[in-house]
Amino acid sequence: MTGRIKAAYMLAPMVMDLADAGIPIKIVALGHRSGAVVMVRNDFAGDNFGNLKGKRVAIPSRFAVDYLFVRKLMKKYGVTEKDIELVEMNPPDMPAALYAKSVDAYATGEPFGAVAQKAGYARPLHMTRDAWPNYICCVLTVRDELIKSDRAQVQRLVDYVLSAGRWLDAAAQNRLHAIRVAARPAFFNQDPEILRFVMENPADRVTYGDLKLVRAEFDELVQLSLEAGTLKRAVAYEKYVDESFARNSKPAKISLPQ
Missing domain, CATH: 3.40.190.10 (Periplasmic binding protein-like II)
Structure with a gap:
């Protein structure tokens, strides 16, 4: 500026x-x-964003396009702002927060989704390559x-x-x-x-x-x-x-x- x-x-x-x-x-x-993901723990039983109702979801910030990705998924799967708790969090902290069960899911750009996936305790619930190709x-x-x-x-x-x-x-x-x-x-x-x-x-x-x-x-x-x-x-x-x-x-x- x-x-x-x-x-x-x-x-x-x-x-x-x-x-x-x-x-x-x-x-x-x-x-x-592309390059953004919504990550959940491997033991999460749901297969889409609609199953995150009542859950805590981390986003980088309200200006991040990852937040807009979350909102597109909310609209597609019928999730309102009252249905989930959105918390802002630095992406490097998200994998540990998911592991510790401080959050139930997180949306972020790579490589912070891959960190949890490669460690073996998380999986992508949604990827922009599939849900938002452009x-x-x-x-x-x-x-x-x-x-x-x-x-x-x-x-x-x-x-x-x-x-x-x-x-x-x-x-x-x-x-x-x-x-x-x-x-x-x-x-x-x-x-x-x-x-x-x-x-x-x-x-x-x-x-x-x-x-x-x-x-x-x-x-x-x-x-x-x-x-x-x-x-x-x-x-x-x-x-x-x-x-x-x-x-x-x-x-x-x-x-x-x-």
């Missing part, structure tokens, strides 16, 4: 809200597709002053982001190579075996090959955010999105350190 950082990955509804408040930022590319969450966001002062730099950034996404989905060995780099303390500082589990179980649990901006998908997010109360009013697409960089993108060579 202060302008100290010129580009960042942010939650899409938060970008909409900030842009509506006058913060000069634009979404220029997606970060990924799910989008993290988006590459750039301040307007950088767009105005150095369009070429922003274009290079988008070129590499889109090319890296295609490269990731092109071959399993590319994903393994990326895991070795991303797991390092200088980056995400995650257990590489957890990241590998996310990338392989199943292979389309999170996808990166199609990071184009689709207006209808953002319109759906706006509508869901209005219904959830995280947006006070509809935000014009052009106010928070700049499609020009994705439209003009050219392939970039992806080369990662060993």
Whole structure:
């Protein structure tokens, strides 16, 4: 907000809200597709969100698209806000909370669903790959002053982001190579075996090959955010999105350190 950082990955509804408040930022590319789950313990007898009535469900925050995912599932399975208790919780704390039975389920982005699943005490109840195939969450966001002062730099950034996404989905060995780099303390500082589990179980649990901006998908997010109360009013697409960089993108060579 202060302008100290010129580009960042942010939650899409938060970008909409900030842009509506006058913060000069634009979404220029997606970060990924799918990648959110609702996790329950293995001993949970239900097979859909409707069976969570009377239960405690953790979400990251009201601005998280995972919360909107929960609301879509609530609507589909006839669950009202009075039927469940929603609690906000940091995603890294969710697996332990589920194990300790402090919550009955949690909705989050990966790898925090895979942590509990790989440990053997939890399973996915719903995955966005099945329940919301065009799910989008993290988006590459750039301040307007950088767009105005150095369009070429922003274009290079988008070129590499889109090319890296295609490269990731092109071959399993590319994903393994990326895991070795991303797991390092200088980056995400995650257990590489957890990241590998996310990338392989199943292979389309999170996808990166199609990071184009689709207006209808953002319109759906706006509508869901209005219904959830995280947006006070509809935000014009052009106010928070700049499609020009994705439209003009050219392939970039992806080369990662060993």
